[in-house]
Amino acid sequence: MQDILFYIFASLTLVFGFFVIANPFSRNPVTSAMFLVLTIISLAGLFVLLHAFFLAVVQVLVYAGAVIVLFLFVIMLLDLKAEEQRKLRTFAVIGGVISVGAILAIFLQSLASSPLHADELPLLEGGTAQLGKLLFTQYLLPFEIVSVLLLVAMVGVVLLSGKEAK
Amino acid sequence: MNVGIEHYVVVSAILFALGLLGVILQRNLLIIYMGLELMLNAANLALVAFSRFNNNPDGQIFVFFIITVAAAEVAVGLALIVALYRKRQTVQVEDLARMKL
Numbered sequence: 001m002q003d004i005l006f007y008i009f010a011s012l013t014l015v016f017g018f019f020v021i022a023n024p025f026s027r028n029p030v031t032s033a034m035f036l037v038l039t040i041i042s043l044a045g046l047f048v049l050l051h052a053f054f055l056a057v058v059q060v061l062v063y064a065g066a067v068i069v070l071f072l073f074v075i076m077l078l079d080l081k082a083e084e085q086r087k088l089r090t091f092a093v094i095g096g097v098i099s100v101g102a103i104l105a106i107f108l109q110s111l112a113s114s115p116l117h118a119d120e121l122p123l124l125e126g127g128t129a130q131l132g133k134l135l136f137t138q139y140l141l142p143f144e145i146v147s148v149l150l151l152v153a154m155v156g157v158v159l160l161s162g163k164e165a166k
Numbered sequence: 167m168n169v170g171i172e173h174y175v176v177v178s179a180i181l182f183a184l185g186l187l188g189v190i191l192q193r194n195l196l197i198i199y200m201g202l203e204l205m206l207n208a209a210n211l212a213l214v215a216f217s218r219f220n221n222n223p224d225g226q227i228f229v230f231f232i233i234t235v236a237a238a239e240v241a242v243g244l245a246l247i248v249a250l251y252r253k254r255q256t257v258q259v260e261d262l263a264r265m266k267l
Contacts, residue, residue, distance in 0.1 A: 006169045017181050020200050021188025029196045036200050043207055049219040050174070055229055059210075062233050067203070067240050074244045075196060078251050085212040096190040101208045102181040107242045111175060118219040126217070126226045139227050146234050153238035 002049060009045040016042060029080070033071045037064050052126035174215035182208035195247055195257040199240070206236050 016039040019025075023032050040063040047056035135143050181204060188201030210229045217225025251257055 003169045006173065013177065014184070017184045017204055020204060021184060021197065023194060024195075031193060032200055036203065038219045039204065040207070043211060046177070046211060046250050050214050052214045052218065052226055052229075055210075055214060055226055055233075058230065058233055062237055063203075063207075063236060067237060070240060070244055071196065071200070077217070077248060078196075078257060080257065086192055086235070088248055093191060096187060100183050100187045100190065103186065104179060107179040107183070108176065111172065112178070114248050115221075116171050116175065118220050122219050122221060124221045124223060126214075126223065130223055131226055131230065134223055134227055137232070142231060146231055149235065150238055153242050159246040160242070160249050 009042045012042040029075050037068050039063050054128045054131050172217040178208045178212040193259050
């Protein structure tokens with residue numbers, strides 16, 4: 001049952017991920033953003049299969065709830081005119097596909113030649129209690145630094161998007 | 167055949183390649199940004215898989231931090247895109263090839 005679910009979620013993730021970058025339905029970035037939501041949600045399904053329940057929820061909340069809304073707001077704000085269909089240069093497409101294919105081949109080759117270490121019985125449960133305990137003991141300093149980083153990012157965004165000073 | 171760590175890592179590798187393909191081939195700045203998000207998520211998937219199959223929760227903590235930093239990064243990046251659009255009235259990377267404003 002879990003294996004079937006893995007294959008369903010994995011193929012959904014990859015198909016929707018492909019639609020994000022090569023959208024067959026529309027030139028409008030809004031549809032790409034919607035496919036990104038679907039990709040994120042199927043990834044959250046994979047996280048649940050890996051027993052990372054907390055991260056699955058965070059994934060849906062932060063990405064589908066915040067990041068995509070930000071994307072949609074910006075797309076709305078930019079008020080893009082209907083894009084004229086621009087031709088992809090064949091040279092660029094061939095070069096890009098070859099280079100990315102080479103990188104993927106290197107990934108898979110190194111994966112095949114190095115045995116991955118995996119425990120016999122994966123028992124780890126990524127629940128809120130376990131991760132919270134770790135976050136507030138061993139990883140307390142990075143946690144605080146990240147909060148400062150979020151503050152800095154917020155100040156930066158306000159500064160960047162404010163009206164320019166005369 | 168049982169689904170093991172290899173399956174998850176292969177899915178993560180393919181997802182990363184898809185994101186990279188989008189970054190290289192797309193000309194719309196917003197969709198390039200979505201490609202970046204795909205690449206980050208591919209790394210997250212690999213980290214969670216390794217964490218699960220090695221019984222080590224540190225990987226999940228890393229993913230938590232990556233998600234946080236990615237959210238901050240998206241906010242700043244989109245603000246930059248908006249600022250750029252105000253100056254140039256375009257989000258096509260071909261029209262943004264000059265550094266001079």
